[in-house]
Amino acid sequence: MRTTVIAALCLLGVGCGGGQKTSAKSDESAVVGPPQVAWKDMTKKQKQTYMKKVVIPTMQPLFAAYDKDEFSTITCLTCHGDGATDSTFEMPNPEIMPLPATPEGFQALMAEKPKAVEFMAKQVKPAMAKLLGEPEFDPAHPEAGGFGCMECHTTAK
Ligand code: HEC
Ligand code: HEC
Numbered sequence: 001m002r003t004t005v006i007a008a009l010c011l012l013g014v015g016c017g018g019g020q021k022t023s024a025k026s027d028e029s030a031v032v033g034p035p036q037v038a039w040k041d042m043t044k045k046q047k048q049t050y051m052k053k054v055v056i057p058t059m060q061p062l063f064a065a066y067d068k069d070e071f072s073t074i075t076c077l078t079c080h081g082d083g084a085t086d087s088t089f090e091m092p093n094p095e096i097m098p099l100p101a102t103p104e105g106f107q108a109l110m111a112e113k114p115k116a117v118e119f120m121a122k123q124v125k126p127a128m129a130k131l132l133g134e135p136e137f138d139p140a141h142p143e144a145g146g147f148g149c150m151e152c153h154t155t156a157k
């Protein structure tokens with residue numbers, strides 16, 4: 001009986017994890033993020049802290065393993081561009097290589113930069129999706145949505 005009530009409250013979004021959320025909101029410097037607090041419900045300050053304390057430390061070793069010379073130290077600018085210095089950036093980031101708009105274009109890109117595409121598709125995209133608590137975009141099922149390449153890259157014209 002008791003568990004049923006608790007489960008019902010959880011479904012309604014109250015009474016489970018609620019206390020945690022309140023304390024997360026009142027302490028802006030604490031590291032909070034998915035899955036405890038959904039990305040979309042986080043404040044800008046919380047997102048910045050999460051990026052710094054969780055995203056960078058998770059992504060740094062992946063990028064360094066891919067190319068230790070170019071990515072020995074990744075920063076906010078690596079993904080967000082120059083606008084990250086004063087928080088004026090927008091995503092997707094026009095400063096990184098725009099990606100093709102068509103499947104043919106993607107085929108050509110895969111032939112041209114196989115190592116980069118594989119790193120992005122097999123490591124960066126899944127790791128970032130997980131960090132944001134979102135499902136991964138699957139080109140075979142675009143209608144399902146999810147986190148994909150175009151969250152970071154603009155589309156080539
Ligand atoms: C590995 C790539 C990566 C790095 C490095 C990175 N971010 Fe992000 N960040 C993202 C992505 C992807 C999003 C967009 C998530 C989404 O779809 O809403 C994002 C979103 C944000 C947002 C929310 C923007 C908005 O409009 O809601 C802020 C703030 C932010 N990042 C700050 C930072 C800061 C500060 C740093 C450095 C400490 C940083 N990021 C480093 C990938 C990165
Ligand atoms: C979390 C953000 C993010 C996501 C998601 C992402 N990328 Fe990237 N991508 C980057 C960053 C950052 C770089 C490095 C930019 C640089 O050169 O400094 C990059 C580089 C690349 C490059 C190499 C570009 C060059 O100049 O040689 C290719 C190709 C690429 N990405 C393709 C993809 C593809 C395809 C996907 C989806 C499977 C994808 N990316 C997903 C952030 C992202």
